Amino acid sequence: MIHLVQLAQPLDQIFVIAKRWLLSYLPAALQPLCSAVLSVAAILIAFATLFALTTLLERKGLGRMQNRYGPNRVGPWGILQPIADGVKSLTKEDIVPITADHVVHFLAPVLLVTASFMGYAVLPIGRNMVLVDLNAGVLFFFAVGSMMELAVFMAGWSSRSKYSLLGAMRAIAQMISYEVPLVLASIVVIMQAGSLSTVAIVNMQAAYTGIWPHWFVFTPWGFAGFVLFMVAATAESNRSPFDLPEGESEIIAGYYTEYSGFKFALFFLGEYIGMFATSGMAITLFLGGWSAPFAFLTWVPSYVWFFAKLLAIISVFIWIRGTLPRLRMDQLMNLAWEFMLPMTLLNLLTSGVWHFMPGGSLRWFVCSTMVVVPCILLSRGLKHKKKFQVRTYHYSE
Amino acid sequence: MVGEGILKGMAETARNFFGSYVSKDRLTTVQYPEQRDPRIESARSFPFLVYDGVDWHDGMRCVACQICEKECPPKCIYIEKSKDKKPDANGKPQFYPAIFDIDISVCMSCQICAEVCPFDAIKMDVDYNLSTDDRFGGLLFDKQRLSKSNEYYNAIHPTEASAVDVRLAAERARQEAKAKAAADAKLAATTPAQPEIGGQR
Numbered sequence: 401m402i403h404l405v406q407l408a409q410p411l412d413q414i415f416v417i418a419k420r421w422l423l424s425y426l427p428a429a430l431q432p433l434c435s436a437v438l439s440v441a442a443i444l445i446a447f448a449t450l451f452a453l454t455t456l457l458e459r460k461g462l463g464r465m466q467n468r469y470g471p472n473r474v475g476p477w478g479i480l481q482p483i484a485d486g487v488k489s490l491t492k493e494d495i496v497p498i499t500a501d502h503v504v505h506f507l508a509p510v511l512l513v514t515a516s517f518m519g520y521a522v523l524p525i526g527r528n529m530v531l532v533d534l535n536a537g538v539l540f541f542f543a544v545g546s547m548m549e550l551a552v553f554m555a556g557w558s559s560r561s562k563y564s565l566l567g568a569m570r571a572i573a574q575m576i577s578y579e580v581p582l583v584l585a586s587i588v589v590i591m592q593a594g595s596l597s598t599v600a601i602v603n604m605q606a607a608y609t610g611i612w613p614h615w616f617v618f619t620p621w622g623f624a625g626f627v628l629f630m631v632a633a634t635a636e637s638n639r640s641p642f643d644l645p646e647g648e649s650e651i652i653a654g655y656y657t658e659y660s661g662f663k664f665a666l667f668f669l670g671e672y673i674g675m676f677a678t679s680g681m682a683i684t685l686f687l688g689g690w691s692a693p694f695a696f697l698t699w700v701p702s703y704v705w706f707f708a709k710l711l712a713i714i715s716v717f718i719w720i721r722g723t724l725p726r727l728r729m730d731q732l733m734n735l736a737w738e739f740m741l742p743m744t745l746l747n748l749l750t751s752g753v754w755h756f757m758p759g760g761s762l763r764w765f766v767c768s769t770m771v772v773v774p775c776i777l778l779s780r781g782l783k784h785k786k787k788f789q790v791r792t793y794h795y796s797e
Numbered sequence: 798m799v800g801e802g803i804l805k806g807m808a809e810t811a812r813n814f815f816g817s818y819v820s821k822d823r824l825t826t827v828q829y830p831e832q833r834d835p836r837i838e839s840a841r842s843f844p845f846l847v848y849d850g851v852d853w854h855d856g857m858r859c860v861a862c863q864i865c866e867k868e869c870p871p872k873c874i875y876i877e878k879s880k881d882k883k884p885d886a887n888g889k890p891q892f893y894p895a896i897f898d899i900d901i902s903v904c905m906s907c908q909i910c911a912e913v914c915p916f917d918a919i920k921m922d923v924d925y926n927l928s929t930d931d932r933f934g935g936l937l938f939d940k941q942r943l944s945k946s947n948e949y950y951n952a953i954h955p956t957e958a959s960a961v962d963v964r965l966a967a968e969r970a971r972q973e974a975k976a977k978a979a980a981d982a983k984l985a986a987t988t989p990a991q992p993e994i995g996g997q998r
Contacts, residue, residue: 464813464814465814467812467817468817723806
């Protein structure tokens with residue numbers, strides 16, 4: 401065991417050491433630039449691979465949930481399916497509508513992918529493994545994350561198609577509505593950590609009482625914040641049950657109706673990369689980032705924990721997608737403004753109370769009540785407001 | 798409780814997920830090229846032309862009446878009538894289709910051609926493995942490709958085909974009886990034997 405612990409330290413830092421070793425062969429003037437390029441390349445490769453893996457996992461998982469096999473033709477158990485998909489999307493014809501705004505139509509997928517990858521700059525994916533330790537890291541993350549909305553609207557507007565535009569309008573309405581609870585849910589962590597730096601936030605959580613970690617999710621406000629954050633993140637990444645912007649049964653494919661071939665694949669990539677980024681942020685804020693779930697498991701390399709948590713969250717995303725039907729537009733908006741927003745605001749208050757009350761079971765009781773009671777009251781209130789009646793449509797008579 | 802329905806639904810999908818690994822009965826997918834579902838008798842894909850006997854051209858039931866061509870809603874049938882005649886299944890000299898093309902990329906499998914055909918010459922096939930890399934020529938079937946034997950028809954649609962066979966046999970018997978009666982009457986009227994009439998049949 402002692403031997404293992406001794407081995408764990410270099411294994412944990414293997415990528416950091418490797419990078420330092422590679423850079424030592426370069427002149428000092430080139431080192432900062434090459435260091436950045438190396439880290440960016442590593443992030444691009446790691447998360448693009450994760451994207452390929454996730455598409456396969458999703459198709460297999462969804463298939464099994466619907467009692468199907470899922471892809472099982474390319475390679476053993478269909479594991480080479482992502483490669484086949486990639487080759488297919490590369491060789492497909494790239495069709496641009498003749499009335500489309502060609503420049504914007506081309507730029508939209510590029511911007512989407514760029515914006516979705518930008519967030520990884522501040523995500524600590526392991527101990528000492530973060531591209532830049534910005535002291536306003538969380539702020540930076542949400543700022544570049546909101547650039548995705550711009551890309552989506554560029555795609556919808558430039559395509560000059562009614563479905564694209566409708567999809568883009570829906571996407572904008574949804575993403576702006578859910579950005580508010582998303583940010584508000586993460587503010588509780590900033591309040592407690594007293595820092596906007598993602599590295600500092602993770603370091604705070606990487607401590608243990610006995611074997612239990614100090615993750616923020618294990619507090620009443622942290623748990624509520626995590627759940628609210630994940631719901632908002634699902635809506636932000638346009639995933640089922642919030643996939644109205646690309647509801648295929650209603651508006652074909654939403655804002656990327658007019659995209660084909662590799663540009664379509666880029667949209668797909670951008671969405672998944674964005675989803676991983678928000679999941680990664682949730683891990684950083686609430687699930688202790690790269691820290692191990694138990695004190696006796698700290699010898700496992702930190703990046704393994706990060707990716708294990710990420711895969712777990714992705715699996716839950718897939719599970720949710722296989723279960724829930726799509727929301728209606730008014731249900732979507734009601735959830736955002738009438739439930740999520742009040743809950744996140746109350747959660748801010750809970751977090752403050754937690755901060756100023758002395759530690760102990762009374763604090764736990766008070767804060768839990770402050771989360772659970774409003775949640776029940778709010779959802780019941782919303783339920784009572786619902787009136788079942790014959791719906792009449794103004795234009796159908 | 799709030800979210801109870803969501804949890805119930807998620808339990809159901811989880812049960813499906815793990816259940817599909819445990820019990821094969823849950824997986825209803827037929828692994829197509831290796832496995833095939835048993836054919837349903839009333840299945841239909843695209844029309845084909847029935848012929849009697851062994852030679853597809855001699856035994857062709859089609860007499861190029863062009864009713865199916867006129868009735869076809871998507872106009873996927875193209876027929877050109879022959880200039881000469883050949884004996885049909887009953888031995889009666891009839892026109893035959895010089896060209897009979899069906900564009901199955903246009904055909905909508907409505908079965909109207911099979912229903913309007915007075916000669917039971919065009920019927921619905923069950924073969925659906927028709928994919929091709931030539932989307933024009935490969936999907937335009939000429940009369941040779943469309944011709945399939947009556948035995949094949951009996952094999953794919955037994956009930957329907959036997960009814961057709963009975964009807965055709967009855968028709969043939971009626972024709973023969975009529976011809977025989979006519980021949981007898983003629984024979985009675987003109988006592989000297991006329992071998993040509995017999996030879997004509």
